[in-house]
Amino acid sequence: MLEKVLLPITYKMPYKEIKPMITFLTQFGTQYFYLLHVKDSDFYTTNNAEKWMEEIIYKLEEDFTNNTEFTYKVFEGHVSTKICAEAVEKNTSYIYIVPKRKGILRRIIVGSISRDVIAVTEKPTLVHKYRPYIGNIPDINKYKLNSVLFATDFGAAADRAMYFLKDLRESINKLILLNVRLRAPDPTAEELRRQDVEDRLNLLKKELEPHFNEIKSYSRVGMASKVINNFAEEKKVDLIVLGRFNHPGSSKILGSTSERVVSMSKASLFLVP
């Protein structure tokens, strides 16, 4: 399911940063890499960007010879919009973004491409944050994500995310299931709710057990984005898998759970819209 990826890269990004990304993504079964650069500055021309991209592709084709294909394109325009549009146009399996490390002030003024993409993408998107560190992967065949957190509300969005989760099973050591819910307004309703969640988590665990070596499940009460991030930090999770469901109203002002998770988390996020 993850054969084809759209990989946005910035102009003059060092090859030594691009190569580990490709290496990392091949472990998910990705074979087709569509490199995209969106020109958003007048300090260089489209022609320069295309020449530079050709050099990168040439190097990648030399280093990656096993069933991998590389193409590229250079566009001008709004970065996040172009990324999302191209992903649909080229029918990629997912988008892979490595956000730039920006300070909070710069983020407020300039904005965040990863947040913008998360907000509008129609394709699954992998946002690679601090973890997992891919600076030096010695043996790609043996590389596995230490732990993956699957945040579920048992809704349709989580169901969609679960298909991709099963696809990643070969690359995961440990799977953690997490349900975050709001507290019921009274103790009786809260107890009923807690029991219901526990039953559903057990069912989900049974369904996934044939596919994963180690699965643990947890249930928490609170605000989803905050709990997910805190939990991911507590368990030192590498990847958070999340389905996106757009809640009307508040998400327009406050941002969706996934937007808040991607901006606060140190773990990577795989979002399935």
Next chain:
Amino acid sequence: MFTKDIVFKVSLLIVLALVGLGIYSPTMLSNLSSLIHTNIITHFGWFYLLAAFSFLILSLVLAFSRYGSIKLGKDYEKPQYSYFGWFSMLFAAGMGIGLIFWGVAEPISHYMNPPEQIAAKSGESAAFSMRYSFLHWGLHPWGIYIIMSLSIAYFSFRRGMPPLISSCFYPLLGDKIYGTPGHIINILAVFATIFGIATSLGLGAMQIQSGLEHVYGLPGTTTFTLIIIAVVTLLFMISTIIGLDRGIQLLSKSNMFLAALLVVFMLIIGPTSYIFNVFVSTLGDYANSILIMSLKTNPFQDFDWTQEWTLFYWAWWIAWSPFVGLFVARISRGRTIKEFILGALFVPTLLTFIWFSVFGGSALNLQMVQGIDITQAVSADVSTALFVVFESFPLSNLVSTVAIVLLLVFFVTSADSATFVLGMMTSDGSLKPPLIKRITWGIIQSSVAAILLVAGGLLALQEMAIAAALPFTFVMLLMCYNLLYALHYEKKEHRQV
């Protein structure tokens, strides 16, 4: 061991500390209450106005929202009282000593001492006085009571939790309502109730003393006021100990009948068409200016006036809200949210407007039309206002005596209800609080009223009410969040509770 009955013990300790300070040094207590009051009003005056306005708006929004059809009880429950019975009890809850005391005193006070830009003792100040009396006793206090009673009714009758303020915080705090955060909330509620009630009891005692002095020539000293407090305390303590619940209920209903008789008497004997003119005109004025008045802090001029009146009232109502809220919640069980809000907001308000139009209007008529100067007497002692007005009408001694009886009965019934509410709040919401707790609170609240009167009179009472209300305002704002959360949750889950 200390953690058992912790709300009762901590509340009692705090209040005893203040009572002790008052006994030891009334001046020190007066200075302390002034200091707290000044700082609160200076820095948080705007907050009271915004909070009270928010409660009113939220009440109206809830009434017409999709949550309006939710019942305050299980879905199969029916209201326990007829509309007439329910409206009477609502009015009785909000009415009482304060309305009798201020029914004449407030319009006349505003007439004599309006804000700077209005000429005193003019037509403009008269219109202003009635408009602001309507503001202080109209929709806003009931908006405050509604938020409190709606929260208590929803969480206790529909969600099955104990009738405590802390129960309304389960969505936010979860099981912590049974721990320190919950205890703090209940202690703040007790604190606010004590000082809200003490203010009313103090005003009642002052006015009973004024009435007795005016009609029967009894001494007009602070000592005599304290004796009145002691006697009335004894009366309601006896009713508490013997368990005269039914007697108190009968007394309360009779009192409402007596109050209605008084209003009708004044309406017929007094300047009838003038009263109707005042009512209609002020209603229009009020409706037209309610938005402006709601948020007018007067930062550029007349801030002192706003502090002295509007901010005091909003603080007083907030301090009263646990007491009134619990009572109104109990009598409104089985009604839908929409029905409850619209009934509790508009009917008591209308009856209050009639009361002010009758008594305030009569006073202004005497002053402005008939040329009888009552402002002089009111300037000397505001608690004499009502009796000075009665002097100009037939059967003045009888009517004054009726008013004194009204005050006495309101004092007894309010104090009795307050001891029950305080007992309940400090007994984990038990509907049968231990007698010893009720007696303790009865003695405490009368002592607080007495000591504050000695320390600084009416001003001290008002200052402490404002101080006690500030932390509780934060509690009420959070309560709004919890209520909205729970209502939204219910609709979302489509769950039959």
